[in-house]
Amino acid sequence: MFKKILIANRGEIACRVIKTAKAMGIRTVAVYSDADRDALHVEMADEAVHIGPPPAAESYLIADKIIAACKETGAEAVHPGYGFLSERESFCAALKKAGIIFIGPNPKAIAAMGDKIESKKAAAKAKVSTVPGHLGEISDAKHAVKIAGEIGYPVMIKASAGGGGKGMRVAHSAAECEEGFELARSEAKSSFGDDRIFIEKFIVNPRHIEIQVMGDKHGNIIYLGERECSIQRRNQKVIEEAPSPLLDEKTRKAMGEQAVALARAVDYDSAGTVEFVAGQDRSFFFLEMNTRLQVEHPVTELVTGIDLVEQMIRVAAGEKLAIKQSDVKLNGWAVESRIYAEDPYRNFLPSIGRLVRYRPPAEGTKDGVTVRNDTGVFDGGEISMFYDPMIAKLVTHAPTREQAIDAQAEALDAFLIDGIQHNIPFLAALMQHPRWRSGELSTGFIAEEYPDGFLAREPEGEEARVLAAVAASMDHLHNVRRRKITQQMEGPGVAFAKRRVTHIGSNSLHIEVVGQDPEAFEIRFLNDDGSMIGKPVAVTSTWWPGQSVWQGTFDGKSVSVLVRPLLNGVSLSYRGIQAPVYVYTEREAELAALMPEKVVADMSKFLLCPMPGLVKDIHVSLGQSVQAGDSLAVVEAMKMENTLRAERDGVVKSLNAKPGDSLAVDEVILEFE
């Protein structure tokens, strides 16, 4: 076995590999760019080598620097993680030349699978099911109809040179095929200057299902079940699970065996993934093979109990696979959410900066439920503009799919990230989505279910009751405690009414909190006349003021809610809802009703100077259209340059300041139409 390995990666995957290496007693070497000087993977590794400036092209992507780092530290092997150099045949070859072992497949396998056409050919040769279609040239519409008839409708008519949906047509009949062919051809010609067209089977409501394979250098190859990754946003996977709710044992076996056959055809000798597109009827067709560890590998690890990184290291060291196909048992269900630094309310715009708060839920196994969080960041760390904006992968495992989803939902509710925007509200809302819970998935899920993007919503029904109860119990604790302040007047002390009116979004709920025990209350929901609605609800929690996660139970069910302070209230986050909640006495509520509603002045059309300072630069001109996130101007204050960015898309209507101007706070720099 290796004594020391180098991890040619950063972020969560570098940390993930280091964890397993440590457990195996292998010393680890991290590499880092200037931007990652204080990164977690550097902290965790036994040694770290600096490999250049922040851009990946000048650091993590330079094979020579990695090889030099190996030589400097005496690392015998390199784990590439995913992305960066992980699927570069040339890197693999260069390592070999330097006498360093690549913890991954052999270069020939990488090369064979790296080329889309080559890999399809290899797949066809290995009798792997591929999407039925005609790769040869099609002479005219008649020919097209003939081919389509052979494939079976619906079919997809595509420009050979195409991309981005241009020159693509779906045809459900011969007539549509004829018309579509002509249209696609003329579009292809005008868009790409190449009118070659091909036709393939169109899969309605496709699902993305992939098979994990594992091979060694002795010709053993097994498959470790499947993962379904149909929940995607613009081809980026968002939620993955294992197993797939679609597959039956027969299909699983068929897919697994085909994946193994393909891997065998290229002498595959590490961890790899064979991706399929599947129809709702469980038909499946080969897409491509990824010759590396996948981002979503933890779901497979949790259902198989096999550490894939450990297996990769062992086979790279020449060991025989100790696991036989018959040993592989899928146990329970695992769900993974990818937590990204992107703002779900603003079209998932990337967000960078300091993680003012980063508190993931507690990891570990309890009552058959496992929570695992793979991350490369820490409380007070930073999301840098140079790399992938993934913050963490939150994985839960439980005996059933429903339990795994519930566990995931609660873990997301308890996940605190402040300082940057992130997609947890979206993920948490997704976990409650009935269609997701029913398992009726397709790669179009997000586009179909969230056609207008992700919109904030108000708490209603049970969710409102939970949040009202949480807020009322917190308020009760505050009240009990305030009555213990020193310097009080002698006498019987202050009594306070137990009835409260909880304003939550635009709802108000009348509540009575009963109980002296600070960790267990009884909550009564009341009608306007004071009569009780239903039965009292038991609420327990060990929360104390100042904690940002309220964890406890509501009516016996476990609940996690994020708490952020507001003036006289709290902002609560739960299941993808973020709501301001105010708990008033009945008298306060009565007078609150008299308070005027204020119309907030719409300043969104203006870019205001956030601080007194000097305009250094204006990056836009009159009439220019800008996109959210574009830099608009630079304001210097006390030698510090602050870049001001567009909050949303718009067209510049007027420029009210120019470089060299000194501005006060809130002075208008420019105006949008």
Added chain:
Amino acid sequence: MKSVVEELERRRADARLGGGVKRIDAQHKRGKLTARERIDLLMDENSFEEFDMYVEHRCTEFGMETTKIPGDGVVTGWGTINGRVVYVFAKDFTVFGGSLSKSHAEKMTKIQDMALKNRAPIIGLFDAGGARIQEGVDALGGYGEVFTRNVLASGVIPQISVIMGPCAGGDVYSPAMTDFIFMVRDTSYMFVTGPDVVKTVTNETVTAEELGGAKVHTSKSSIADNAYENDLEALLQMRRLMDFLPSNNLDGVPELPTADPADRIEASLNTLIPTNPNTPYDIKELIVKTVDEGDFFEIQENFAGNIVTGFARLEGRTVGIVANQPMVLAGVLDSDASRKGARFVRFCDCFEIPLVTFVDVPGFLPGTAQEYGGLIKHGAKLLFAYTEATVPKITVITRKAYGGAYDVMSSKHIRGDVNYAWPTAEIAVMGAKGAAEILYRSELGDPAKIQKRIDEYQARFANPFVAAERGYIDEVIVPANTRKRICRALNMLRNKTLENPWKKHDNIPL
């Protein structure tokens, strides 16, 4: 007996109706609550005891003898806020527009006298038209009596003013002499002379809001310490504020039990200071992560943001926080920041509230605007206030402590009790670049040479150890342990005894 009680109830009900249902409705329509509704929100439930409910004016001019309303435009009395005694007067706009008459002033001074005698805070809720013109000089006399009591009570009991409607002319000077002024956005304004007079005298056209609205006074004039969205928000915040404040200058700070551990480690603070010394960071993150439960009551949030002031608690006991804010003007000290800081420091010293100071200051702001504006004397106010303060003073230097500003920010030399520095601290006369350029002026033409000099200076002085070697810093601490260290230091200083030489009063450079 029964009939007497009935008569009492009738008179009470009559008085509580103030200016009558129509005027109450009008008050509500303006988005304002009545004086008694406001007191309901301010005080513990059922704790308010009203005095002088039946007082009426005694004016006989201009037909006033025919219009008398019990209470005479101000509701006064006492009650409790979380069990602690507080005196209150609330102008009743529904009665003669809340205008001040002789008897109205007498009601106020009675309550002011009681507050001072009994050493409990007093809160005034303002919403009034000024002097009652019909009473003439009697009203002016009344004002004077009120002012005198404001001054005598200053520094003995906390005095708080909340402006919840118009406050003009003679009415403004009583709030001006109290410790804090708060306003309600869109419904309150304060000025000595109103828009009409301004127009006549200076020919300026200006609205009441532009002349003296909450925005002007919280961000431009610094007259007000904070503004709130409406009456409810303002009054509930006053309850929160009172939990921080001592009842008087002798009792010390109140203590609120907390479960927040004194030895809580905040690992994220170790990465608060950016690698690039010119990159700002938010000092409020340090404040919020250091104090009990993240609970920070900021004073003058919208004015001179380069210095942050406010109340918080450590181990349940109130402290005053003063911090340079690198996010605004790099945390530089200018005239506004100095005045703001000085006034806050003096309030804390008056009422035995320990001071915790976080320092990241590049110096005083240069320029003609500052020098002409009297930076020397304004800066001296902060220096004076810190120096004379005898309360426990803890200082933590997080990054820059340059030049004279280093001395001013509660340094050891002006009687700082415990002065810590983070390892990222740079205590020096100025930044390395500036220093090297002065010291090696002859080498300015050679960029390589001067860069070498800058690096040399940086290496020698851009750290806390030069100061620590001289004892100007008591200890260099790990940022993550800041809360733990400050809590321990404050406990150690619990019995601090320090008195300034006897004097009638000092002569701070006003």
